[in-house]
Amino acid sequence: MENKIARSxxxxxxxxxxxxxxLNLLEPQMDSDDEEEALDEFCVDSNSKCADCNSAKHVxxxxxxxxxxxxxxxxxxxxxxxSHVSKVRSxxxxxxxxxxxxxxxxxxxxxxxxxxxxxxxxAQAAKTEVAGKMExxxxxxxxxxxxxxxxxxxxxxxxxxxxxLADFLKAAITDDxxxxxxxxxxxxxxxxxxxxxxxxxxxxxxxxxASACEFLLLNGAKLDVVDAAGKTPLEVGKGAAVSVLQVxxxxxxxxxxxxxxEAI
Numbered sequence: 001m002e003n004k005i006a007r008s009x010x011x012x013x014x015x016x017x018x019x020x021x022x023l024n025l026l027e028p029q030m031d032s033d034d035e036e037e038a039l040d041e042f043c044v045d046s047n048s049k050c051a052d053c054n055s056a057k058h059v060x061x062x063x064x065x066x067x068x069x070x071x072x073x074x075x076x077x078x079x080x081x082x083s084h085v086s087k088v089r090s091x092x093x094x095x096x097x098x099x100x101x102x103x104x105x106x107x108x109x110x111x112x113x114x115x116x117x118x119x120x121x122x123a124q125a126a127k128t129e130v131a132g133k134m135e136x137x138x139x140x141x142x143x144x145x146x147x148x149x150x151x152x153x154x155x156x157x158x159x160x161x162x163x164x165l166a167d168f169l170k171a172a173i174t175d176d177x178x179x180x181x182x183x184x185x186x187x188x189x190x191x192x193x194x195x196x197x198x199x200x201x202x203x204x205x206x207x208x209x210a211s212a213c214e215f216l217l218l219n220g221a222k223l224d225v226v227d228a229a230g231k232t233p234l235e236v237g238k239g240a241a242v243s244v245l246q247v248x249x250x251x252x253x254x255x256x257x258x259x260x261x262e263a264i
Contacts, residue, residue, distance in 0.1 A: 050069070052068075052134060053074055054134075058073075063087060064088075064100050065087045066181075067112050067181060077148075086151065099210050102210065102214070116157060117156045118158060119155075134146035168183045171183065171212075180216065196227055196228045197227045197228040201233040205241045212241075213233070213237075214244050223248055
């Protein structure tokens with residue numbers, strides 16, 4: 001896997017500065033030690049404590065597709081949920097690519113918990129309590145119950161909010177990772193199509209948004225679907241997005257084109 005990331009355009013000067021700051025950190029080339037240092041550099045503040053139990057001990061695991069840092073105890077529960085729910089990696093022991101580092105940089109515990117623990121955030125603001133919120137010293141059973149409720153049952157989210165396809169595709173075009181994370185958490189159909197049968201991955205690829213492509217792929221977006229012109233996301237891809245899409249294709253995600261003729 002090639003770790004060097006090409007610089008790409010962004011939708012605002014503020015976003016460009018933020019992206020360039022991390023790209024400067026990662027370039028010119030990253031080996032495993034450099035990637036670990038890059039993670040350590042932003043594993044501070046909210047990321048220095050577990051996203052689930054708030055423990056400050058042994059926070060050396062990440063969930064790549066969720067975009068959070070977790071402790072050793074919670075990482076085991078995440079693994080038990082299956083990789084379709086949480087793709088857990090060790091910061092010290094596993095390989096984490098540059099594009100995945102970018103996803104973690106732009107999400108992180110504070111951003112992600114505002115989505116998955118929305119009701120907890122609202123309750124804290126109102127100075128009330130939410131039943132089931134976990135603390136570091138709770139039992140293994142309580143830990144398992146909380147994480148199951150958070151990521152599978154989605155107890156702490158408002159799932160009644162309607163999904164607007166145009167907003168989902170716009171988030172992919174504008175490289176808005178927090179918004180994409182919100183849609184994924186709310187069970188958006190990743191293969192939903194726009195007017196030209198484009199998926200969100202097509203939109204992110206065409207805009208050259210490497211982070212958006214990586215995040216969507218980590219959460220199950222398909223490489224082998226084609227738009228109305230018969231093109232896959234890789235075939236419409238531009239800029240830094242191309243490298244991400246090529247890596248995923250080489251891993252076996254894009255061996256066959258599939259045309260879905262109806263827009264969703």
